Amino acid sequence: MSRNSFSSFYENTAYQHFIVPFDVELDDELLINTDNLFISDEIGSGGASTVYQGWYDDDEVAIKFIQNYSRNNEEKENLENNITNEINIMYRMKHKNVTELIGASVRPGAITIVMELLKNGSLTDYFDHLNEIDEHLHLTKSIKFALDVSTTMEYLHKGGIIHLDLKSENLLLSDDKTTLKLADFGLAQDSSKVNEITAGKGTYKYMAPELFNREGKKYCSNKYDIYSFSIIFWELLTTKRVYDDEDISWVKNYVLNEEGRPSLECIPVQVIPLLERCWATEPDKRPEFTEIIEVLSDLV
Structure with a gap:
């Protein structure tokens, strides 16, 4: 496995598509x-970033590089805010089911986020396997994983x-x-600072119905x-990818x-009422994660 210093990676011509013309300021403690920092093989990419395996001191880590895209001034400002939000939010989130942030670098033109490395991949990879x-x-393991997600989200929402x-x-x-950890806070919003967001945020297969309305803005809502x-819970119960293809x-x-x-075919009858409430069209009819945890705990 190759092991390149950050400096040599930074100077390599292949790195140039990571040179980002943004001004991002972070607290010194971050x-x-x-x-x-040493960099090895690419392990994933998507959206506006690429992730590599590497080392920080003697610890194996995941290293996320923000990619360069041509953007207008408004998009540039939004991405700067998103990057700053992602790093600051990850730093605040101290929970056993949240991927740990180790730190970040804002070397001129290069925005790098260093995180805990989890080698077993994502839940989607697990379904494929x-x-x-x-x-x-x-069923018990499906509910256990659902509890991992819901307790993590309860922690985020309370924060x-x-x-x-x-x-x-x-x-x-x-x-x-045996445990799931939440990652990628690139779109996360601090509800104490942001009152409304543009509709259309997120990944469309998991987006709530109200987020498909791209006309105007919608209030932030947990x-x-x-x-x-x-x-996700439906996927855990079926091991299928939702709306595949x-x-x-x-x-x-x-x-x-x-x-x-x-489809609710083959879904255990005892979990159907919870699923139907969580994916209700009207947001107010969906339960809070505190209640979801209670229901899942009773099911276990």
Whole structure:
């Protein structure tokens, strides 16, 4: 496995698409010493970032580089705010089911986020593996994973954070595959500072119906995350990817129909009432995570 210093990686021509023309300022306590940072193989990419495996001092870490995109002034300002939010929110979130932030670097033109490394991949990867060997999660384990997600989200919501991109790809498995950890706070919003957001935030297969309305703005609501949780819970119960191979237009039209929800065929009857409440069309009809935890705990 190759092991490149941050400086040599930074100077390499292949690195140039990570040079970001943004001005991001962070508190000194968040900054890392890049002389102690070493970079190895790429392990994932998506959206506006690429993630590498590496080392900080002697610890294996995940290293996230923000990619360069041509943007107008408004988009540039929004991305600067998103990057700053992501780093500050991760730093605040001290929970056993949240991926740990180790630090960040804002070396001129290069924005780098260093995090805990989880080698077993995402919940989506896990579903793919189970389907390959024709296995399903035991109901108890499905509920246990759902409790991991709901207790984490309760913690975020009590801290005034709305995640806005809760999905299986952003839930990583612990080393022993018994615990889920939440990652990627790129779209997360601090509800104490932000009163409204533009509709359309998130990943469309997990987006609440009200977020498909792109006309004007919608008030921030933690009920967005509860709808996303319901889709993840359905995936945990079926080990299937929701709306697999369907595009955004199909999903939008389907979800905006009140009857348009994933099939309840083969879903255990005892969890159906909770699923139906969590993916209700009207946000006010969705329960809070505190109640979801109570219901799941009783089921276990």
